[in-house]
Amino acid sequence: MKLLIPPETVQARLALCRACPHFQAQSTPLPGGGTLPTASCARCGCFLHVKARLFGQRCPEGKW
Numbered sequence: 409m410k411l412l413i414p415p416e417t418v419q420a421r422l423a424l425c426r427a428c429p430h431f432q433a434q435s436t437p438l439p440g441g442g443t444l445p446t447a448s449c450a451r452c453g454c455f456l457h458v459k460a461r462l463f464g465q466r467c468p469e470g471k472w
């Protein structure tokens with residue numbers, strides 16, 4: 409069973425999210441340096457970098 413969608417589709421979804429008024433930009437610092445993207449959707453509450461990668465997920469506003 410496939411769970412992950414193609415990378416180009418993930419990027420297209422995230423581009424729509426970044427332009428959306430419900431997008432909540434956020435990142436979490438990692439102990440060893442760098443950051444983990446933890447942006448979320450104010451509409452559904454999901455972490456978008458996870459949700460955008462999964463088959464069967466839908467934008468609650470119908471944008472993807």
Ligand code: SF4
Pocket residue numbers: 424425426428429430431432448449450451452466467468469470471472
């Ligand atoms: S999932 Fe939909 S409503 Fe939520 S931030 Fe992305 S485009 Fe906006």
